[in-house]
Amino acid sequence: MKLGMFTSGYQRNDLEHIFMDAKRFGYDYIELWGGRPHAYAPDLKAGDINEIKRLRDKYEIEIRGYCPEHNAYPYNYMIGSEAMRQDAIEYLKLCFDMAKEMGADYTLISAAHAGYGATHEEIWNRLEKSVRELTDHAEKIGMKIVMEALTVYESNVIKSANDLQRLFKDIDSPCLVGMCDVVPPFTQFESIMDYFDKLGDKMYHMHLIDGVKDSDDHVMPGEGQIPLPELIKELKEINYDRTATIELVTGYINEPRFYARRAIDNVRAMMKEAGF
Secondary structure, three states: OEEEEEOHHHOOOOHHHHHHHHHHHOOOEEEEEEOOOOOOHHHHHHHHHHHHHHHHHHHOOEEEEEEEOOOOOOOOOOOOOHHHHHHHHHHHHHHHHHHHHOOOOEEEEEOOOOOOOOOHHHHHHHHHHHHHHHHHHHHHHOOEEEEEOOOOOOOOOOOOHHHHHHHHHHOOOOOEEEEEEOHHHHHOOOOOOHHHHHHHHHEEEEEEOEOOOOOOOOEOOOOOOOOHHHHHHHHHHOOOOOEEEEOOOHHHOOOHHHHHHHHHHHHHHHHHHHOO
16 A cells, blocks of 8 residues: 655645655655645646656655645535536646646546535536546546545535445546545544445545544544554455555644654554554
């Protein structure tokens, strides 16, 4: 299992700190957050991608995934007018293009809140229409789309393994795969391991982090309530050999370098105990 660094917590730091720290702390790859000041797709298209590629090559650290901001600030393809939806879709297509140029294997997306007034049918029709447009583009350029289920605190669209399973049944594309951030199932009393059982080969990626009940907070591994040592032992039992990004977000933004080191040290210790 390869461990990645998620970079949104570094947004107040120099861009180079991301690559420097991923290398020196022993991360296998970077999952690059796609927001300003570091990697907002229109800025990358305007020339900033050259600095991303320079640092990638300098520190010899792979950018495995690209995670653009698109959950309401200002893009959310699940809410608003058709013009707003189209704007969000075109933005995500550009994100796919930039991910491809930086050498990423996947672009990670989710389905944000569709609004309180939307019916289930309206939500699913809009989701299916949008994801079909995105997969058409992804297939053309050879980019994987990793769809993430969110918590009920964040969304009323894709929130569970069942939702992902239905999406993959409705949209059969080799470019569309799923993942499990361990916080949503934990907070919603869903089985984490169900993602592996229900998604099968479509279970492509993980966000490995700790959490607490009744919150979508992402907590330092080993310092929350999720039984992570036992989870990692189960991952060893099923021979999970794909990627797991340690998703520290803005809760640790004051000292991302301290916490990025602690996070991977904690997870590596659990992996060693599990026999990875």
